[in-house]
Amino acid sequence: GKRKIHYLFEDGKEMAEEYDMKTGQLVSRKWREKNTLGGSGKWQVEVGEPTSPLLGAPDSEFIKESSSNPVFMRKDTLSSFQWRIRNLPYPKEVYSVSVEKEQRCCVIRTTNKKYYKKFSIPDLDRYQLPLDAAALSFTHANNTLIITYQKPKEILAAEEQLQKELKKIKAANNGDGDCKTQ
Numbered sequence: 001g002k003r004k005i006h007y008l009f010e011d012g013k014e015m016a017e018e019y020d021m022k023t024g025q026l027v028s029r030k031w032r033e034k035n036t037l038g039g040s041g042k043w044q045v046e047v048g049e050p051t052s053p054l055l056g057a058p059d060s061e062f063i064k065e066s067s068s069n070p071v072f073m074r075k076d077t078l079s080s081f082q083w084r085i086r087n088l089p090y091p092k093e094v095y096s097v098s099v100e101k102e103q104r105c106c107v108i109r110t111t112n113k114k115y116y117k118k119f120s121i122p123d124l125d126r127y128q129l130p131l132d133a134a135a136l137s138f139t140h141a142n143n144t145l146i147i148t149y150q151k152p153k154e155i156l157a158a159e160e161q162l163q164k165e166l167k168k169i170k171a172a173n174n175g176d177g178d179c180k181t182q
Contacts, residue, residue: 002027005166014040018048024163026076046122047074070115079156081121085145088115092140097147099133106136108147127154 001022007015012034018027028048035041050073071086085108088095096109100118104125108117124131135150151159 003166005169016043019166023078025078045073047076049073072117072119080151081123081149083119083147085115085117085147087143088140088145089143090114090140092138095138095140095145097136097138099131099136101131104131106131106147106149108145121149123155124152127152127158129154 001020003019003021005017005019007017009015014032015029016032017029019025020027026047029046030043030048031046032043033041050071068087070088072083073086074081074083076082090110090112094110094112096111098107098109099105100107103118105118105120108115108119110116121131129152132152135152136147137149138145138147140146
């Protein structure tokens, strides 16, 4: 039910995207760069569930992050960028979400000074589009703060064009390839 697209760029960066086959919606996007010795670095999640540390890893046996800590992740819809921050129990009136145009980022603050977060929107940076405070909104439900930024028409048009291109691409390993063994 998912389609994975892997990109290799000339500057050595890699990007892997997963799309839902039915809706065409982006499920995850990860980036990886070469490290200083030329090997592959770790994947940095831009969209989707953050990767959890492997169970049984030596580091996680002794010191483990609290399960009640806020979890920040991005999950886009077809018409908007969306971020979800789980484990934030305060009422909606406590939160303030604003745009810092000079720093090209969004800022989440609480009046009780319990949570503060700055985050950028890499898609707008890639297209060199300005941040628009009117496109930003937020809601709170089930201990989760949901921040929504409506996608500009330039990005919607580019994503539509990308979907057309992706439909033309034939899958590399969908089981019906003519792989001959000797």
